Amino acid sequence: MPSSDRRLTPRRKPRQVRAELTRERILTAAAQVFGEYGYAAGTTNRIAERARMSIGSLYQYFPNKDAILAELLVRHIDRGAWTGTEELDTSPGSLPETVRALVRDAIDHHRDDPQLLRMMIEEAPVSDDLLEAIDRHGKARAEQVREVFARHPDVGVADLDVAAELVVGTVEMNTHKLMAGPQPVQVERLETELVAMITRYLKGDR
The missing domain is CATH 1.10.10.60 (Homeodomain-like)
Known part of the structure; x- marks a missing residue:
């Protein structure tokens, strides 16, 4: 609320x-x-x-x-929009690298000050501005990512709208959790596992 x-x-x-x-x-x-x-x-x-x-x-x-x-948390969210999605390679076989670019962008946005990130997540009260920023940027990111998926021939999911929401939520939630943890996971491991998981999902692999 x-x-x-x-x-x-x-x-x-x-x-x-x-x-x-x-x-x-x-x-x-x-x-x-x-x-x-x-x-x-x-x-x-x-x-x-x-x-x-x-x-x-x-x-x-x-x-x-x-x-x-x-307000610091709002500013953090405002500065976290994915960039360059229109330039991502969407040729056949490039899906893992496309996903990697999205994951890496999110990681780079959260790696500067894990201690402050953890403090914002744990301590920041919920303001109207914060709720509005979360909603605004969540929709913007999902729309960006959906456009990338729609152009990529290797994406095999049936519902692009839901897929975009799931990928954005998965990347953001796990990046926040792992980068802001008391013992942050090795960045390369986080990136590798997220890319593998999301790529398999987008290909429709079962």
């Missing part, structure tokens, strides 16, 4: 470049502070100090650190 908690709503939506830069400075500082001190000790005072601003100025943009963390 959508959240109606106003504590999670940013107080100021930037309309000018200067305000947007200030907001980004807060979010960058928060990511550093949360990574260094953890979420419990990553206070708004520390975030303001790292961002080189007064606590009052920070509160003009975010009411508390919950809202900041929720």
Whole structure:
């Protein structure tokens, strides 16, 4: 259910470049502070100090650190769209490499800071903006992937819409789980197994 908690709503939506830069400075500082001190000790005072601003100025943009963390997760999702799908090779026999490109793109998006990713997944409250971002980007990714599958001669599944949803969900769920785990799995192993599993499914192998 959508959240109606106003504590999670940013107080100021930037309309000018200067305000947007200030907001980004807060979010960058928060990511550093949360990574260094953890979420419990990553206070708004520390975030303001790292961002080189007064606590009052920070509160003009975010009411508390919950809202900041929720916005960090929204930003993470916003930056995670698959890129270059229109350039993927869809010639016969290229299906494993096509799938590999999709999986690798998702892995690359999650490998930068596993500790912060784990914190966002475990601690970030559910805001309306977060729910909207998840829905928007989930639909966009599924649409991109469906177009790739529709062009590929080796894809043998009967329902491309469902297949796209399943592949997007499988890649995202497993990438989040394994890359953000306390002992992240070796990236090459994750990529190899995901590619093999998804390729067999798309070929219609039984």
